[in-house]
Amino acid sequence: KQEVTQIPAALSVPEGENLVLNCSFTDSAIYNLQWFRQDPGKGLTSLLLIQSSQREQTSGRLNASLDKSSGRSTLYIAASQPGDSATYLCAVFTGANSKLTFGKGITLSVRP
C-alpha cells in the first residue's frame, strides 16, 4: 500500500529565504508525482508534475525533483514571498490502480 509522508507538518520562514519541502513515498512504482498548493478554504492548484522518467521540473521560482529509487521528492522555493504562504501537498500517481495518493501537506508561512 502506497504511503506518502511530508515532514514537517508546518514551517515558518522569513521573507526572501530559499526553502525546501520534502516528500517521501513507500512504493517506488509510480507513474508520476505532483505538487499542489492549497490556500485556506480553497481548492487545489497543481504546481508541478514530474513523470517517473524525469528527474526535475521547474516553473518560475519553483523547482521539483524526483528520486524514484529512494522514494523522495523535494519542492524548492526560491526567494520566498508572503504570497507563497499556503499548504503544499505532494501526491504520487500509481498506475496499477490508477489513483493519486496524497501526503498530509506542509503548511508554509512566510513572514514579511
Place this chain on the structure above:
Amino acid sequence: DTAVSQTPKYLVTQMGNDKSIKCEQNLGHDTMYWYKQDSKKFLKIMFSYNNKELIINETVPNRFSPKSPDKAHLNLHINSLELGDSAVYFCASSQDLVEGTQYFGPGTRLLVL
C-alpha cells in the same frame, strides 16, 4: 471559464437527509474523481470514473453513489447523511487514467448537523 466546477459550494443539512453534489468539467477530459478532505485536512480518493465507467471505489459506504451521465459530469449522491460525512468534497479531472495533471474543483463544504 472555470475548468472544474462544483455546486453547491456550501451545504448544511440535518442527519438522515439525502443530498447531491454536482461536478462539471469543460476540459474535454476522460477521467473524473471525487475526493474527501477530512477535518485534519487529509485528502483521500473516493471514486474515479473513466469515460462514464467506475474505475475506483475506495471502500466508501454504499450510502455514497456517484453518477456520471456523460464524460463531462460526475455527480455524488449521499443517502442518510451522518455526522461523520462532514468534510470538504473535491471533484477533479484528468486527461486519462494513466498520466497527466489532475485539475481540482473549488470544493463543496458539507456540514451535517
